[in-house]
Amino acid sequence: xxxxxxxxxxxxxxxxxxxxxxxxxxxxxxxxxxxxxxxxxxxxxxxxxxxxxxxxxxxxxxxxxxxxxxxxxxxxxxxxxxxxxxxxxxxxxxxxxxxxxxxxxxxxxxxxxxxxxxxxxxxxxxxxxxxxxxxxxxxxxxxxxxxxxxxxxxxxxxxxxxxxxxxxxxxxxxxxxxxxxxxxxxxxxxxxxxxxxxxxxxxxxxxxxxxxxxxxxxxxxxxxxxxxxxxxxxxxxxxxxxxxxxxxxxxxxxxxxxxxxxxxxxxxxxxxxxxxxxxxxx
Amino acid sequence: xxxxxxxxxxxxxxxxxxxxxxxxxxxxxxxxxxxxxxxxxxxxxxxxxxxxxxxxxxxxxxxxxxxxxxxxxxxxxxxxxxxxxxxxxxxxxxxxxxxxxxxxxxxxxxxxxxxxxxxxxxxxxxxxxxxxxxxxxxxxxxxxxxxxxxxxxxxxxxxxxxxxxxxxxxxxxxxxxxxxxxxxxxxxxxxxxxxxxxxxxxxxxxxxxxxxxxxxxxxxxxxxxxxxxxxxxxxxxxxxxxxxxxxxxxxxxxxxxxxxxxxxxxxxxxxxxxxxxxxxxxxxxxxxxxxxxxxxxxxxxxxxxxxxxxxxxxxxxxxxxxxxxxxxxxxxxxxxxxxxxxxxxxxxxxxxxxxxxxxxxxxxxxxxxxxxxxxxxxxxxxxxxxxxxxxxxxxxxxxxxxxxxxxxxxxxxxxx
Numbered sequence: 001x002x003x004x005x006x007x008x009x010x011x012x013x014x015x016x017x018x019x020x021x022x023x024x025x026x027x028x029x030x031x032x033x034x035x036x037x038x039x040x041x042x043x044x045x046x047x048x049x050x051x052x053x054x055x056x057x058x059x060x061x062x063x064x065x066x067x068x069x070x071x072x073x074x075x076x077x078x079x080x081x082x083x084x085x086x087x088x089x090x091x092x093x094x095x096x097x098x099x100x101x102x103x104x105x106x107x108x109x110x111x112x113x114x115x116x117x118x119x120x121x122x123x124x125x126x127x128x129x130x131x132x133x134x135x136x137x138x139x140x141x142x143x144x145x146x147x148x149x150x151x152x153x154x155x156x157x158x159x160x161x162x163x164x165x166x167x168x169x170x171x172x173x174x175x176x177x178x179x180x181x182x183x184x185x186x187x188x189x190x191x192x193x194x195x196x197x198x199x200x201x202x203x204x205x206x207x208x209x210x211x212x213x214x215x216x217x218x219x220x221x222x223x224x225x226x227x228x229x230x231x232x233x234x235x236x237x238x239x240x241x242x243x244x245x246x247x248x249x250x251x252x253x254x255x256x257x258x259x260x261x262x263x264x265x266x267x268x269x270x271x272x273x274x275x276x277x278x279x280x281x282x
Numbered sequence: 283x284x285x286x287x288x289x290x291x292x293x294x295x296x297x298x299x300x301x302x303x304x305x306x307x308x309x310x311x312x313x314x315x316x317x318x319x320x321x322x323x324x325x326x327x328x329x330x331x332x333x334x335x336x337x338x339x340x341x342x343x344x345x346x347x348x349x350x351x352x353x354x355x356x357x358x359x360x361x362x363x364x365x366x367x368x369x370x371x372x373x374x375x376x377x378x379x380x381x382x383x384x385x386x387x388x389x390x391x392x393x394x395x396x397x398x399x400x401x402x403x404x405x406x407x408x409x410x411x412x413x414x415x416x417x418x419x420x421x422x423x424x425x426x427x428x429x430x431x432x433x434x435x436x437x438x439x440x441x442x443x444x445x446x447x448x449x450x451x452x453x454x455x456x457x458x459x460x461x462x463x464x465x466x467x468x469x470x471x472x473x474x475x476x477x478x479x480x481x482x483x484x485x486x487x488x489x490x491x492x493x494x495x496x497x498x499x500x501x502x503x504x505x506x507x508x509x510x511x512x513x514x515x516x517x518x519x520x521x522x523x524x525x526x527x528x529x530x531x532x533x534x535x536x537x538x539x540x541x542x543x544x545x546x547x548x549x550x551x552x553x554x555x556x557x558x559x560x561x562x563x564x565x566x567x568x569x570x571x572x573x574x575x576x577x578x579x580x581x582x583x584x585x586x587x588x589x590x591x592x593x594x595x596x597x598x599x600x601x602x603x604x605x606x607x608x609x610x611x612x613x614x615x616x617x618x619x620x621x622x623x624x625x626x627x628x629x630x631x632x633x634x635x636x637x638x639x640x641x642x643x644x645x646x647x648x649x650x651x652x653x654x655x656x657x658x659x660x661x662x663x664x665x666x667x668x669x670x671x672x673x674x675x676x677x678x679x680x681x682x683x684x685x686x687x688x689x690x691x692x693x694x695x696x697x698x
Contacts, residue, residue: 121581
């Protein structure tokens with residue numbers, strides 16, 4: 001009903017025209033020879049990935065191989081780490097997100113993020129959702145904001161549980177509900193891509209299941225990249241899987257195999273991937 | 283094999299029980315020591331309060347040179363303001379009366395003010411002896427005997443030096459008439475301006491240092507270290523700084539000359555308040571920085587993840603969450619400034635002033651200065667009004683700290 005309405009309000013202010021329309025080559029976002037350094041330490045070695053739109057891409061691999069680093073490179077969250085820098089390119093609609101004229105704030109407006117631990121703002125449930133739209137220039141009336149909040153909460157399968165207590169603190173919810181609130185908060189500003197950094201690692205199995213079901217719904221509209229420790233989760237939810245491992249020479253993480261999830265889990269090409277997914281190490 | 287080794291090295295059964303008892307004994311000893319430390323602290327506080335209260339209440343003996351009965355057939359306390367003025371006019375020389383009228387017209391003086399003048403100028407009432415609360419309660423007979431022997435004409439009354447009148451009256455050279463109104467007003471002016479200057483600057487600097495400054499740069503680390511060290515600089519050093527800059531170099535401003543105030547020099551409230559602001563600034567910065575540091579990083583990450591700018595994140599999430607801590611820290615820093623004496627002595631706060639401060643360019647006195655002046659006077663009775671003003675200062679401090687706690691609770695309840 002008012003999706004277009006909201007689109008007008010939010011996007012026009014943040015300058016959608018600055019970004020060209022989606023390319024027809026069927027790639028939502030792509031890295032080319034992306035290396036990431038923390039000071040002199042090389043954390044990621046030359047990763048090239050092509051992420052398809054409206055698919056779920058899982059990044060798996062042993063601890064400390066740089067999964068989160070790569071995820072945060074997509075929306076330039078690594079900028080906040082002192083001394084972090086990237087080499088290579090991250091391309092979205094053919095534009096390098098690390099080009100000097102790109103404002104990281106605009107990147108994060110297009111690429112939302114859900115964190116490992118649910119982190120609602122210490123504000124009301126309503127405010128948690130409304131704030132993101134407001135700071136991005138939402139100018140609709142109160143009625144439109146109410147609609148946006150409801151639509152976002154419905155989109156995160158949380159509406160029925162919280163519709164009677166929108167004015168209560170986000171922290172009054174359970175862990176799983178908080179995480180869905182964070183997802184609702186992310187989709188309220190209508191990003192194209194949603195990054196999820198181990199979104200279920202702090203949740204119990206039932207809450208995890210709900211988030212996984214939600215992801216299947218979300219992928220109809222959004223491109224999702226998820227980092228997970230849980231290989232069953234990757235196998236259950238994702239369409240593509242990227243297997244990461246420490247690169248032997250430099251001890252920097254790199255993607256050793258990237259393919260359809262079925263292929264990765266049933267007949268991987270790389271012996272290390274096979275060992276990892278069958279639980280022989282990691 | 284390994285089981286045998288383990289059992290021979292780890293005590294079992296009786297040996298274990300004995301060892302456990304030993305551990306419990308050690309724990310009990312430490313617990314007692316901690317309790318002792320707490321008790322020593324509480325005792326010290328109680329000794330302080332006792333010492334102050336001991337001086338603030340007690341018997342006082344005073345002598346009138348002129349008997350009140352010869353002046354008025356009704357008790358002097360019951361006379362109206364006009365009647366008291368008439369008493370003054372009848373008993374003072376014309377010149378002395380006119381001089382008093384010149385200082386402040388009688389029409390503008392309150393009844394209490396005129397009453398004090400009658401006591402001081404007509405009756406020439408003098409305190410001849412004062413006793414502590416403990417003595418007053420335990421040695422009443424001895425005090426009366428002593429008084430009858432040394433000052434047969436003196437009258438003995440039990441006096442609370444801390445009284446509503448004490449709070450309302452201005453400074454006086456007679457301890458019976460003296461009050462702390464000018465000092466309380468001076469302290470309140472000083473605190474208000476100090477907060478108004480130091481809080482925004484301090485919080486602003488803290489936000490910059492914590493949220494914006496790049497800590498990998500050596501100069502930012504140097505600035506931060508220096509601010510931390512400034513918090514420990516003795517207050518008299520700030521007094522000397524204030525004297526050189528605010529009182530002397532900026533006299534055209536601090537005396538109010540550039541705003542048309544003519545009868546003043548640089549030793550004004552604004553000089554003192556700016557000096558106090560300098561003194562509290564490092565403390566406020568350090569406290570505010572700690573409060574900002576304590577805001578969970580996850581809030582910042584969440585806000586940035588939604589496409590917020592640094593300022594939007596700071597304004598909407600960091601500051602509201604840090605506010606309770608910032609307020610508590612700042613008020614504690616300011617309450618240190620209320621008790622400061624040394625820098626104000628250097629700056630030149632007035633030690634005897636009967637006029638209320640009326641603007642930031644007024645001469646002023648504050649409670650600690652009053653206490654300091656009164657304790658250094660040898661005349662009987664000043665020690666007691668010093669004790670009473672210490673009580674006033676303590677109440678003021680407690681009120682401010684209570685405000686800090688209330689504010690903190692109010693703001694932290696709103697979170698989570």
